[in-house]
Amino acid sequence: MGGNAGTARTPGRPRWTGPGRDDGDAGHDDYDDYDDDAYVDVVHRTWRHAATRPDAVAIRHAGDVWSYDDLVRASSRHARRFVAGGLAPGDRVLLVAPTSVGFVQAYLGILAAGAVAVTVNPMCTARELQYFAEDSGCRLVIGWHENARIAADVAGRLDLPFVELHDIAPGADDEVFEPVERAPDDPAVLLYTSGTTGRPKGAIITFGNIFASTWALCRTFDTTADDRIGTALPLFHVYGQVAVLACALDAGASVSLLRPFSGEGALRMAERDGLTVLCDVPTMWVEMLESARTLDPLPNITSLRLAASGGAALPVEINRAFAAMFGAGVADGYGLSETTATATCHRPGREPREGSVGQAVPGVEISVVDELGRVLPPGEIGEITVAGKNVMAGYRGRPEATAEAFSQGRHSGAADRHLARPLQRRELPNRGRQAARRLVHRRFRGPWKGRGHQHHDVRDAHPVHR
Template sequence: MVSVLDPVCRHAAATPHTIALRGGADQWTYRQLRDASVRYAGALTAAGLTPGDRVLLAAPSVPEFVVAYLGIQAAGCVVVPVNTMSTRAEAEYVLGDAGCSLTIAWHTLGPAVAEAASALEVPSWTLSPGAMVTGTAPSRVVDRDRDETAAILYTSGTTGRPKGAQLTIGNLLSAGEIGAECSRASSSDRTGTGLPLFHVFGQAAVMMATLTAGGSMSLLARFDPVTMLEMLRRDRLTIMAGVPTMWNAMLHAAGDANPADFAQLRVAVSGGASLPGEIARAFEARFGCTILEGYGLTETTAFGTFNDLDRGGKTGYTGRAVPGMQLQVRDIEGNECPPGTVGEVHIKGPTVMRGYWNRPADTAAAVSPDGWFRTGDLGETDTDGDLRIVDRIKDLIIRGGYNVYPGEVEEVLYVHPDIIEAAVIGVPDDHYGEEVAALVATRPGSDLSAAEVSDWTRERLSAYKIPRIIRFVDALPKGPSGKILKRSIDRTGLTRDPALGDVPVRRH
């Protein structure tokens, strides 16, 4: 019998005064974190919640998120974390779909969650600084089976309504163990992130890994590159975790800093999206640390592959299967592909979800009876067994019968010194079926033209891969983790211009 709180209880007993959490000026030791979580569990139990009940949690990356999250676990309940920017309609959907018995929302959030709870007649609590609860005695930690659901994380819903991925207690504990092993984390490590903890990357790969190793975790409630740099220096971080857009933003905010300014930083863990090689090389040179890319999904509790610390990062690759996990690239008939052949990535192991909440058909389509999960991602392995993610199957562009992988085109765009963000998408075209469109954000003061972007790609890509549509934007839409959201890009007016070839391009 186990609990997600077990690692915290273990360190609270062995090293009670070690710092577990840092949030600005606030610090929480492992003993304080354990005691606060158990008190929170007591309040939940006193309110009538029972093991298995679902509790919606909406809070930024603050220590109190961790207290409430672990308190829900200690009470034997299921946590349902949601984006802090959720609208009332989005919160209402999750509340109804998951059948939540309670909502908990950070005190500075807008009224969306409370209004959704009121509409469905679900009780609502406010999570305040200190995560204090009154009038209840500490609860005992409820032990459960490893295969019981601990959390339900709703996927982004790129097709249809969002689905709730059920992550078990075993999934989360395994993710913590794998994450700690991959980064070789120990109790002396100081990990920092600006990732949202309501997202699987922050929750499993950062929070669970840090608490499993017994180190400290520094949190930013909202990512800002300057503030992240300040936290890196102030807390003397040894490990950072983020997505490519964060590393890019920090590079541009670092000014004349050099590796000596960050001597204690040993590794940066990157995930959430493909890491352009140019950004990786520039970051390692500026910050003097190894940046290692990994690959995983919500349905695999953030883990699948990771680059090895000894070998270092291999540009363009996300590494081999992490300890305890298996990976295969399969063709359309389900046969394993040889190295160098693109197919769909499949993952099996202790972090693969239990299934989608109340969606048996979707679960059966995604997870085979023998435990293999279909990721929906296109990838290939090399002769070393390292995985390269080519693209999402649904993002693949087929132009005139030729396959164009957006990530390959984006990699070329990111190498340009004036381009700081890029997204490549397919748009309908009467002649070719689909046309390649590139949306780019440039550095301040740049006068880069569409013709120059076209020439840049023409020198480096086959003709059918060259963007014939180029639009300049101030910034690209991003999700809560900082990942660029291609589905949110405005495609209005994206048509081909024969001059580039395409229509006249203006800055928007």
């Protein structure tokens, strides 16, 4: 990710024909011109890289390296085991694992078998895991070996099969599994929301959603197979899973994984692996800057051409400080689980505007509407609607919540869904209010937070809401 938008494309990537193709300042692009014929799901794209560039590096972690051939053969072992155990296309699999090579291998194995990955935080309690397993109708539970007991106990309580997950070392010689063909509208992942309106809801992310998001991000940041992408983000979350991992696999790039996170560890990883792209969240950038002040010599990360931030608003002062110290600006962005991690982002090489989370990415249309769905002029406060093929299919088993999330806007049909999120805290309860606080904080509270970061003794600052 990085560089001038709209120039580099990997083979098979759709050519953009709508407005704004060569104009990074366009408010949005005409997603109706998206080329559906170019759709290739993330599994087949990964398998294609393994077939054409088997020795290309796919993953780096803890000093070890996995090629695309290693990754596909390890994932094939999982897929074959799942299918032999009776897993059928569309079945849900609860994946309880941290950022690790094992997560990636099992995740691709689940998708290759045609099943749906239900990725959750490995720090969840037994009660939370049981809820996710029951609500999603899981047929299988996979738990990371370091904390497998809780997941195994939940599986036993629900009479579900359990698989303890480990990394499969490089050099696996398993026969390559033939992935199940999946259409763009077939579900790939079930991502549970934070549950501030009550019990968490599972957002259905389709293979087409993932393709739309990786297409948009790779185009925006010119991601190619030559990129070396790194992150310490949790892969169970949509940001790390789609905006980082899936984008790297889409382009045939490599991804370096760091766990646990430390500021020094992230900088050392960037230096050691010659990273060109580093993706993290604002608190991580703050920690890296803090660590850099104590390191002598400073890690050499001149290979870095792009730093990408998400998950929360990034203070402009942090962006400027990182760019001054390391020569690469941080591109801030905004997205939701329901929009498959993508909606807006700052374009690389441009001075970020304080209080802004950037412009709509290609294939996405952003509008601000009133309570009747009418588009409001600039400066007015209303609901943000996100339209595009990156928008989820709906919430599993919750037709009313799905209907409430989708507005009756200017577009209709599966390809033109609108997801509404409120800007005014008083308008909607709980979940709406939390989203409202995030958006209002970016638009109205950003300058106050920014002033805190301007003082040399302030490490991080956050507004307190009453």
